[in-house]
Amino acid sequence: MLLDWITVILLIGIGLLLIVVELVFVPGTTVVGILGFVLTAIGIWIGYAALGTEVGHIILAATVVTGAAAFIYSFQSDSWNYFALKDQNRSHVNEEHQHALEVGAVGKTVSALRPQGTAIFADRHHEVQTNGEFVSPNRPVRIIKLNQNKIIVEEAS
Incomplete structure (x- = not known):
């Protein structure tokens, strides 16, 4: 009888505990939450089978x-805030040098542009893109359009 209770x-x-771990550390429906639910259900089922119907009802209600109570308390006590990501990355590609380039400037590709890749303009690496064309590495490219933080290029002849 004592072994059944234990x-x-x-x-x-x-x-x-596994359900709480699912909610805090592994959001979404994963194996951890399903395993926690299954273990809880098996514990309740063993309570009904080994300890009787009345005790099973009490175990179910207590569970x-x-x-x-644990779920409600955890939201009211702001304990979830310790696990929340509060920092935001608000930077953009090429943000620090966005005005250093001009339309018509010629550079050289570092990587293949498929249609995006890296090119060097004025001894600085920039993320660039084409209008859908493929450009091989180490080829000259010309800036045809600057749109906010996008640098649109084409292969130079």
Whole structure:
């Protein structure tokens, strides 16, 4: 009888812990959350099978109340904020040198442009793109359009 209680408490405890881990560390429906739900359900089922219907009802009610209380408390206590990402990356490609280039400037590709890649203009590497053409590495390219942070190029003759 004591072993049945220990089994039920461990299965439900580990199951609820895995569900919390699913919510905090591994968002989305993954194996961790499903395994937690299955372990909790098996713990409740063993409670019904080994300890009787009345005790099974009590175990089920206690599990639901405990799970709901932990979930509600965790949101009210702002404990989720310790795991939340608060920093944002607001930078853009070529942001620091966006006015140094002009339409018509000629440079050389570093990588293949398919249609995006890297080219050198005025001894600086820039992310560039073509209008859909393929340009091999180490080929001369000319800037045909500057659109905010996009540098549109074509192969120079």
